[in-house]
Amino acid sequence: MEFAENMDLENDRVLKLIFPNGVPENLRGNPELDNYLVKLGTCKVEQLKKEQTRLADETKRILEQTQELAITNYKTFITTAENSRSIFHEFQKAEEQVDTLKDKLPTFSAKCHEFLKKSAELTEQRRLNSTTLHKNAQLLEILELPQLMERCIREGRYEEALELASYVQRLGQHQGQTIPVVNGIVRSVEALWHTMLVQLVAQMRMDLQLPKCLQIVGYLRRMQAFGDNELKLKFLQARDAWLTSCLDAIPKTDAQQHLTKTIEITRINLFNIITQYRAIFPEGEQASKSAGLKQLSGVSCNGLRLFEAWLHNKIDAFLLTLEEDLQRGINSIETVLGQCMYFGLSFSRIGADFRALIAPIFVRVVRNKFESSIIKVNENFDRELEKFTLINKVSLHTRKQLDTAALSGSEPDMESYAPPETLLDFYPLAVLCNGYLNALNELRLCAPFAVATDVTSCLQRSLELVAKQVLAFYRQEQQAFTRNERETFVKLCSCFAYDLVPYVQRCIHGVFPPQSISVHLGISLLQLEQHQLTYLMQAQILEPLKHLLPTKVLIHSSPQSTAELSSVSIATEG
Structure with a gap:
């Protein structure tokens, strides 16, 4: 390793000596250069001195050989040059095409990936289509x-x-x-x-029987669309809409028929709805029995008071219709009263007896109707009195029979309730008596004890008004009276005081027997008379005419005659 490094250092030194300006580019990295440097390292000094000359000679020789070779093979060199140039141009084109291919390869690769993806999707779709075709029946x-x-x-x-x-x-x-x-x-x-x-x-808004209602509510429960309280509310709303539609379909032209039909439809259908409700929601039955029908206000939809509130509203609606139709006027109040009482009694089985709510309505209607009739009677009497004249009036009837009966101690005929014949001599009084009788006969068909005092008060006011009208007639006509006319007028006053007023009192007791009222109130007949219940205050009625009435002495010989005639003697004494 150290030897190789030393060789490299020596070579570098030699290269710096040979090439002071640096190794030419064409020689760098050439392996022949390294071999030549190794060879130089083995040469002696004499060889190194001759090396430059040798190299020059060798270069010259190689150049000559090259020129000789070129001259000898110039055609080959030309062909080679042309081929080289052609190959160079082809390589340039190939390089350009390779560059273009390199630019397009990413797009091509993306397209290939996209194609592979679409192919996979198409394959999957084809597989799904095949599966779909195979499972066609189940998918359908x-x-x-x-x-x-x-x-x-x-x-x-x-x-x-x-x-x-x-x-x-x-x-x-x-x-x-x-x-x-x-x-x-x-x-x-x-x-x-x-x-x-x-x-x-x-x-549920249609006419349904109990099995069908049970079936429909069963379906609604299975659907679980409503809670228990909401289902009760929906049931009552739907059945209420059906009941209302049935009631709205009744013609309202005739009050009697409308009311009769309303009672029948309400009684039958309302009872059916209650039966259906209790069969479908049995948990509410015990609460209904214990609570009964109460006056409810501010009822929350908690399922406990919902049914009672709805039933209370339906009964209120029926009572409102009842009062409206009664006020419109019906022909037979007693028939309607019987139907209503049967209606209320039938609902006592479900703890909703509302007869106590019906009675005040009939009492009020009967009282208003009687008062309206008496007002018309007074108006009619006023018109007849304006047309009445005392000229050439001859009394064809006397009070002999009535006075004889009172003196002998025998009672008048209390069963026939025939009006006194003396009224025929005075047409206004006869018309007044007929009006009273018509009103009382109409009242007699349906005469609740609760209106006895009101009827008596109404007749009391009417008779007081009649007395004032007679007095006004006297004041208007007295200056022109002859002796006969004055006597006739006194007889008119006597007929009014001694015949008509006691007869009206007897008719009141015919409609409201004192014995029945005393039993109903739990008091004696004497207490009944002392409190002036169903008794006219005859002295107060005759007060305006007391100075025009002749003095009359009566012998009281019977309880009934005493009750009727004592008040007359009080009036005469006054």
């Missing part, structure tokens, strides 16, 4: 699932539709994330699922 069954479910919904086969929806749901959970077609099928089935939900809810 899956692809036709939305159409099959739509057909099941359209034909009402909800059981099969639910099974299909459940199958598609499981399929979507396993394959929906990776297979777009399956995901599309899942979305289509979900849309049809919502359609089926709407259709099932819509079917």
Whole structure:
């Protein structure tokens, strides 16, 4: 190793001596140079002195040989030169083409990779197509699932539709994330699922029997679209819409027919809905029985008060319709009252007896109707009194029979309730009595004890008004009275005071027997009379006319006559 390094150093020194300006480029790296330097190292001094001359001679000799060779073989040299030039140009073209190829090789490589990728995709697609063709029947069954479910919904086969929806749901959970077609099928089935939900809810708005209701609610429960309370609410809303549509279809032209039909439809259908609800949601039955029908306000949809609130609203709606139709006017209140009471009694089986809510409505309507009739009677009496004249009036009837009955101690005919014949002599009083009788006869068909005091007060006010109208008639016409007209007017006042007023009192007790009222209130007849219940205050009625009435002394010989005539004697004494 050290010898080789020493040789290299020696060679470098020799080269610096030979080539002070540096080794020419054409000699660098030439192995012959190293061999020549080794050879020089073996030469002696004399040989080194002669080496330059030898080299010059050898160079000259080689040059001569080269010239001789060129002259001898000039054709070969020319051909070689031409071939070399041609080869050089070909190499240049080849180099240019190689450069172009090198530039295009990346694009070609990318195209090759792309081709390989597409080829792989085509191969995969071909494989998938082959698999698809092989599994064609099974794929068609899956692809036709939305159409099959739509057909099941359209034909009402909800059981099969639910099974299909459940199958598609499981399929979507396993394959929906990776297979777009399956995901599309899942979305289509979900849309049809919502359609089926709407259709099932819509079917509950139709006339359904209990088995069908149970089936529909069973489907809704399996769909799990609503919670328990929401399902109850949806059921009540749907059945309420159906009941409302049935009630809205009733013609409203005739109040009697409308109310009768409303009672029938509400009673039957509402009871059916309650039966269906309790059969479908049995857990709410115990709460309904314990709670009954209560006045509810601010009810939250917690499932416990929902049914009671809905039932309360439906009964309120029925009572509102009842009051509206009664106010419109019906022919037979007693018939409607019987139907309503039967309606309320039938609902006592479900803890919703609402007869106590019906009674005030009928009482109010009966009272208003009677008061309206009495107002018309007073208006009619006023018109007849304006047309009445005392000229040439001859009394054809006397009060002899009534006075004789009072004096002999026998009672008048209390069963016939025939009006006094003396009223025929005075047409306005006869018209007034007929008006009272018509109103009382209409009231008698449906006369609740609750209106007894109101009826008595209404007749009290009416008779007081009549007395004032008679007094006004007297003040207007008294200056022109003849002796006969004055006597006739006194008889008119006597007929009003001693015949009409007691007769009206008797008619009131005919409609509201004191014995029945005393039993109903739990008081005696004496207490009933002391409190002026169903008794007219005849002294107050006759107060305006007391100075025009003749003095009359009556003998009280019977309890009934005493009750009727004592007030008259008070009026005369006053």
